[in-house]
Amino acid sequence: MPAPDVSPVPGDLAADPAFLAFWEERHLCFLTTPRPDGTPHLVPVGVTYDPVTGIARVISSGTSRKVRNVLAAGPGARVAVSQADGGRWATLEGIAVVRDDPASVADAEARYARRYQPPRVNPRRVVIEIGVTRVMGSVRTKRPPHRTEQTEG
DSSP, X not given: OOOOEEEXXXXXXXXXXXXXXXXXXXOOEEEEXXXXXXXXEEEEEOOEEETTTTEEEEEEETXXXXXXXXXXXXXXXXXXXXXXXXXXXXXXXXXXXXXXXXXXXXXXXXXXXXXXXXXOOOTTEEEEEEEEEEEEEEOSXXXXXXXXXXXXX
């Protein structure tokens, strides 16, 4: 397996077509935010990534723990989102802000719908926007699907 690449943005990995394509595929992701006591809070989420602006987005209810963690951390809240598929994986690290204005939320919902499916209606929805500062990953290794062998008998 190739060694993982760690690149500040912009970097070779951030512009790699395989890396960008991996962020367009439908994958369950994980968001790590800092709890007020400093311990990590890790939850499954859907993530969209715009490599042109360097922004990753997570939609959520405004009352969720992940949103409260980002707000409690204040300006400069450091977070990470990751996804994996077999031997392929990618992480985006950056500075998070919570946006609740209708235009930002609608934009994030449209991006989410393109990668996953239309989100359910949630009048308390906000978007966590992550200004990506570092990318890491190994996306060139795609393992074939697992197959079980059957014997006649």
